[in-house]
Amino acid sequence: MKRLALPVLAVALALAAGGVSAAAPSKGPLCPDRSGWQKLANRVKAPVYCPAWLPDPLVGSIGNRWNNINSVSPDRSYLEGFVWQETGGGAAGGELHVNLRGYPGQTVIPTCTTVDTVKGKTRRGKVPCFADPHGTVRAPGITATMYTVNQDADQWHVLLAWRHAGGLYTLSEHVAAPLSFAKVVAYLKRELNALVLINPSA
Amino acid sequence: MRFTRRQVVVGAAAAGVLGAAGIYEAVDQLASSPQRPPAAAPGPEQHLLGGQRIVHDNGAEVIVPPLHHELVTATVDTGDLRDAQRRLEAALAGLDARYPATPAGLGVTVAWGLPYFRRYVPGPARRYLPRDRRAAKPALLDAIRFPSDPSGTILEQNDVAVLLRSDRLDHIADAEEALFHDTGFLRMTSVRKGFAGGGFDGGVGLPKQMAVAAGVPGADLIPETAELFMGFTSTLAANLGPDRIANLETLGLALIPDGYFRGGTHMHLSHITEDLEAWYLNFAYDERVDTTFHPGLKVKPGTQTVPQGPSEVATTADVVRDYRRLGTIGHSQSMQPSSRLQDDYLGEDGTLYKKGTAIPQRADFNTLDSPFFWSADPKRDGMSETPAAGVHFVVFNPTSDDFHRNRLAMDGVLPDGTKLAFEPHSRGQGFNAVLTTTHRQNFLVPPRRHRSFPLAERL
Numbered sequence: 001m002k003r004l005a006l007p008v009l010a011v012a013l014a015l016a017a018g019g020v021s022a023a024a025p026s027k028g029p030l031c032p033d034r035s036g037w038q039k040l041a042n043r044v045k046a047p048v049y050c051p052a053w054l055p056d057p058l059v060g061s062i063g064n065r066w067n068n069i070n071s072v073s074p075d076r077s078y079l080e081g082f083v084w085q086e087t088g089g090g091a092a093g094g095e096l097h098v099n100l101r102g103y104p105g106q107t108v109i110p111t112c113t114t115v116d117t118v119k120g121k122t123r124r125g126k127v128p129c130f131a132d133p134h135g136t137v138r139a140p141g142i143t144a145t146m147y148t149v150n151q152d153a154d155q156w157h158v159l160l161a162w163r164h165a166g167g168l169y170t171l172s173e174h175v176a177a178p179l180s181f182a183k184v185v186a187y188l189k190r191e192l193n194a195l196v197l198i199n200p201s202a
Numbered sequence: 203m204r205f206t207r208r209q210v211v212v213g214a215a216a217a218g219v220l221g222a223a224g225i226y227e228a229v230d231q232l233a234s235s236p237q238r239p240p241a242a243a244p245g246p247e248q249h250l251l252g253g254q255r256i257v258h259d260n261g262a263e264v265i266v267p268p269l270h271h272e273l274v275t276a277t278v279d280t281g282d283l284r285d286a287q288r289r290l291e292a293a294l295a296g297l298d299a300r301y302p303a304t305p306a307g308l309g310v311t312v313a314w315g316l317p318y319f320r321r322y323v324p325g326p327a328r329r330y331l332p333r334d335r336r337a338a339k340p341a342l343l344d345a346i347r348f349p350s351d352p353s354g355t356i357l358e359q360n361d362v363a364v365l366l367r368s369d370r371l372d373h374i375a376d377a378e379e380a381l382f383h384d385t386g387f388l389r390m391t392s393v394r395k396g397f398a399g400g401g402f403d404g405g406v407g408l409p410k411q412m413a414v415a416a417g418v419p420g421a422d423l424i425p426e427t428a429e430l431f432m433g434f435t436s437t438l439a440a441n442l443g444p445d446r447i448a449n450l451e452t453l454g455l456a457l458i459p460d461g462y463f464r465g466g467t468h469m470h471l472s473h474i475t476e477d478l479e480a481w482y483l484n485f486a487y488d489e490r491v492d493t494t495f496h497p498g499l500k501v502k503p504g505t506q507t508v509p510q511g512p513s514e515v516a517t518t519a520d521v522v523r524d525y526r527r528l529g530t531i532g533h534s535q536s537m538q539p540s541s542r543l544q545d546d547y548l549g550e551d552g553t554l555y556k557k558g559t560a561i562p563q564r565a566d567f568n569t570l571d572s573p574f575f576w577s578a579d580p581k582r583d584g585m586s587e588t589p590a591a592g593v594h595f596v597v598f599n600p601t602s603d604d605f606h607r608n609r610l611a612m613d614g615v616l617p618d619g620t621k622l623a624f625e626p627h628s629r630g631q632g633f634n635a636v637l638t639t640t641h642r643q644n645f646l647v648p649p650r651r652h653r654s655f656p657l658a659e660r661l
Contacts, residue, residue: 123529131486
């Protein structure tokens, strides 16, 4: 079994100084791209969550070099992916990959399709997109359930899912070098605490 | 507790081959020796342990395995086989006198490979080695690569393998010293170490504690009380063959010339790495149950001990039906048509073995070896300093062919010849998809009376 091949930009730059917004003002975390996320909220006609903190070098600005997926489906569900990938062995290589999703108007866990091809014959199955709950994680205004078995773009990720305003939202991160499972969980907790809720303005 | 790399490698590199348990010394810090019942005098079989403790979990009897396991492979290095035979037997008898053949004492099983029989006792081997009647082949065959094995799986050529099992690390260390250092005619090729259980009396089991301490990827996801890294209880009494069923003679599978190897059995040894991250991050609990046991099995979420008694045994038709319907087979389900008795059988030992009774007797154990604790040929064996989750798989079957039938079934090749198409590491194989076998070899386990250099006296 291979890890999911990610549709990413393979970026050779390991360390970028690019404007990390980790320093949260006393009023709370600051979205690094308020206008971009506002446009998204307006487009999906529902609240969205802007990540004020992502692990360096990632920055949560829609359309920046790390934003490998910026997708909105006809049902208004969206996926914003941020990835840094460095090929090479040992300490030189690794990947940081964070996904933020929203499913406006839907609170049930979506269903994903598995595909297994044997000798040219393809067999498809239906599975929950998020499974194996492992307790809850809390942040201001959010009580998220942690799922460890996830599908599609969240495969091999640890995922936090919560409901808000009649919608389902997720934040996930890939368990891949240089991160261990424990480190990913620690990052997710920090990322969850640094989410900025942006409501649609139109 | 978390091991540093230095602590991990100290046993293998700095302290020599034997006597240093390295990372496995932590087993005694993390688990105490379980209370064990007293044992009767050892029988003619080397592979049976007395004094096994049984606990009950989820309505099933579970055998508490010895905490510490070690397997040493070696080649024979002597010009005087009969002298070596006497001296090894004396060393083994000394261990027998010091320790009962129980987990509280010491289990010693000496198994011999085809290279020994071919090189040292070829004439008597041709005459006395048992034959498998069903397969019309020798009972001891060279190991083979199975369909899901990588092409790089090493088929080993050791002369001898010694399995040591005990709750006490010092008992195992004593046996190492007596059998390998003091004798001098067994040249070690590998040392393989590991552990099992530890969580039967509540608290966190050894697999999780040891894997987390070693920093193995996916370790945090192992259930707290799991007996094995993969999360399910393995040593259910119903899953393991009863006492003498795996003997060469019990089920009438083997023809045993002159009764020489009567009371003996066959042992398969392999090392398998387990991708715990793939198992726990890609397979939801339901899917882990489906592919470990059988598709659609309903158990309470988080259950680790899943009873599979004789009445719940799958048939070939069950396996085929699930495959056609779902594209998935269960690990244990797929093997049951070959690993469980298909009808009642009156054994050669006078015991009536009921339909559905398990035949193989497993003695597998968790390991953090990568792939071995020590190797005489580190390059060939692919030795790494980084700990890895795996299993040293040890199983006793009546013959090599009997083991091969079970293992082929895991890959969808069923005993009646039906072949279920799977790509290697296909998701439908679930359990198998996250396992990689690095080494394999088959051995013959003589009865206790011939455990030392079998057939040397017949030269």
